[in-house]
Amino acid sequence: MHFKINLTLVSVLLIVLFFNIPFYKNWLNTNLLGPSFDIFTLSKQMDLEQRKVNRFGYSYAVYQDFVKKLKQAKVADPVILLPSDAYMKAGKVKDFLIVEPAIFYYFTGIKCVLYDSPNVEKANCSIVSDGNGKVLLRKIANKVELESIISDFKKYK
Amino acid sequence: MNITGLICILLAQYLCGYGMLRLLKVQLAAVPAFCMSMITGIAIISLVPCILQLLHIEIIAKNTAIGIGLTSAIFSIPIIVFFKKPQFGKISLPQLYELPFIIVFLLFVIISSFRCFYFPPTPRDVLAGAELLAEFTVREKTMLNSVFDIDLRSTNNHFKSPFLTSMQVIYKLFVCPFGQVWLTTIFVPFLIMLYTILKERLHGLVACFLLLLYLAIPDMFAYSYIMLYDYSNMLFFFTGYYFLMQHLIHKRNTDFALSVLLLGIATYIRVETLVLIGFAALMPAFIYYKEKVPIKTILIKGAILMGVSVFFYVLCMNIFIANIVPVSLDTTGQLNKNLGDISVFFSRISSINELIIFSEKGILVYGYFIYMFIILVLLDLVLIRKFNKEARMALYGIAVVYFGLAFLGYLLPLFDILNTTKRGLFKLIPLIIIYMANSGLVMKISDYLKNRENRVEEKGPLKQVVAAPVQKVKKK
Structure with missing residues (x-):
């Protein structure tokens, strides 16, 4: 039994030394037990949308805001025109972050086209910047405006 | 989370897996049999949504439940036909000195399973692929859904194996909106399986320490709760290779059958695994040849090993993807057009070393695990100078993965180093653990501990025997 107790102490020592x-200490403190992954805090936020926002970040929240606005504006069959990240940075x-059409569809359930897509003429709304750091959703009235x-x-390629 | 749904799916997963083990007549102890049933079963139930789609049946909860129920019933037949009265052997509880490690392992499992449940799927490859397809399959009740109406030029992830999509569909329908929890249902059995394998070979303390090394690989642990193809692929490739090793050591054909199936499933999850299996198949061929097995038997076994994997390749690419994805895949553009230039292969090897093994990124991804392995091999070479059969086979497996991934990079330039190869190297990790469990140096430490422990245990009863009057009579 003494030997087993000694081995138990060796086990504890090995674990302590390893971490x-x-x-590994840094990994344990930041990733495994880090505050952003705290199980007790996270388990108080069980709302699905909140969990998505926590994971996907600010861009996801903005995209959700656009979905609400499109519903309020009752835009029939919206197709969003996406700019490049360089355009947004210049603004x-x-x-x-501008996500690719597949991920945009997953986030919003709304179809979109990139500015260099062959189906770009289908776009009836666009994500634009006001030049002062704000992201806006703009309705496209006609072909001239789209072009x-x-x-x-x-x-800004 | 729908707990009833989860229990039913787990039961179906177990029945399908155990039924398959019984069908192949695989003899395993209770714990490994349970683990392998859970691992094998998940691949079987993952086929259900694809089969429903091929039969043009709506993918709704009712139909999927019937499909899973039927599959479980079919796989329950071998359980009934080959029924054996269960033999409940002596349950060996963990030793006292294993408990601190087991507490740490539990902590890892709790963290992994909570994150798996709590966070939505995150990697770009699944958001623009399997998860996207699964989400709209559930919404639109078909895999041929509106996802294929959008601009998919920026992604090729819809051409990947339907394994993830199917599992997501099942778990979204029956368990929770983010799916993904199925990953925990294979991560935990795999961990227990690895622990059992290590405990069979080593002293409990050494086995636990090696398992801690495995769990403390940062990226590897992250992919136990972040859904992607590589963790599942690693798991099936390793278990397949492990049972192939067992077949070559113990000459049990049932191990070979299970190995062939598991390697086939690994191919189903990531089709390029077929190339690695091709290289791995050289090992049994060489061993059979050395053992003077008839050439005909070698060829038949080789054909079975490769044939099953090719079958799963065809099932994935030519049956499921060809019928589920309404867009055609042009693979000719993905192949290296200058195959004569083999310098690409060597530059791949040097890039793997420089970028993801011996670099700062390498430490962030694998911790010091690979360095520990290299040091251990060098120490074994210098101090012990002996490698047992299992160690040699594990080293061959490591070489297959390492050079095989470089070869895949040479064949397919899109097979990038910092993502695909990095995650592909996960397949090395459990093989390294098996090598460590067979390392001469580690075994010496383990044997020393075992002997000390046995000696201490023997001392107690020995005193009593000596003190007993019968013994005294015998001595006279």
């Missing part, structure tokens, strides 16, 4: 190696927009937006987007 005192700087790399001083921070922390907002003007696309040519604006193409400046």
